Amino acid sequence: MSLRKAYLLIFLVLIVDQISKIYIKTNFILGEEVEVFNWFKIHFIENEGMAWGTQIPGTYGKLFLTLFRLVAVGGIGYWLWDSVEKKHSSNYLVVAIALILAGAFGNIIDSVFYGVIFDDSSSQLATLFSKEPYGTYFHGKVVDMFYFPIWQGNLPEWLPVWGGRNFTFFNAIFNVADVAISTGVGILIAFNKKAFHHKEA
Template sequence: MKRSFFIILPIIVLDQLLKIYVKTHFRLGDEFYIFSFFRINFIENPGIAYGFFINKSYGKIILSIIKVILIIIISIFHINNIRKNVTNYIIIPIDFILSGSISNFLDNALYGLLFNSGTVYNKKFHNWIFYSGISTIDFSFKKGYSHFMEGCIVDMFYFPLINFSFPKWIPIVSEFNFQFFQPIFNLSDIFIFIGIILLFFFRNKINQY
């Protein structure tokens, strides 16, 4: 149990520190080049993960509730595995998945209360309204841009590994721009992805238990 704590907690803290830094130092849409194929591009995601959006504000609340249920289920499963002293091929990947899930949930649960500006849903026009400027933190939770469980996830990692346009002389697809990889994501998403990949990669060893 203690070993998992020292994996999960640092991931959550590191992810949250990175998100808070980006949100309080970058304007929405700001882009910072590290390499041509790797950029810091600040967006707010009112949806699921990896840049996928949902269309209505109440959907975000439902999604947050689903996240809580999934985190509880994963946590109970994880604690039982730790008590049974199962292999690290199960424990460590689930540590990664759980830490990423908890950290992303904290965005949904608290960021609407913690920050003075953020992406909000306009019920009248049925669309998401983005903001200008740089956000500040209000630790009193009284001047937030939204309500509990209605905050947006902060994403910033952008890897356009392939980016080119087809030449004019090619029929149908002329001047069509192809880009891979388009989604923008965060550190939590990376650890969730790594955890899932590890479970898949070590599935034969896991099946022995």
């Protein structure tokens, strides 16, 4: 795969990711939910940190995470460029790196800019390019919306640790960027030999 095609893939993922997030921010109040199917819901949440709604604690945790992401994206970007330039890397590897890069960059946009272009979503629909933004640069919140509670119920009493507790599978709420990252990592794991197989010159 050429670098141009890899960039096109990254661009398409970013466009879908940002359009979906902006739509949710400007059409949903924080915590609002719409049921598409009983196993699929659009549920608007925001998180301070890592992928799939997890968070990093501490006063400077958010800033540290955002700066770390920027450094990581630079490294992943170089990995993509180097893999394509060598001309021996498989398409599996190039696609995987491009997806991971797109996903990481998508969530970075939220973290860096959303705090200064949106107002608060907790009790109102957010306004894009608001005159009263909710945060500052590098302290924006990542928008998540896809929720797949495929099964909900009480676990059998005989199960150790979790027995008798209410359980939801799948409980994470995520976004397009998270899907891109997970898909890229999944390709590297599932197609490991093909991804890291060097083509003959």
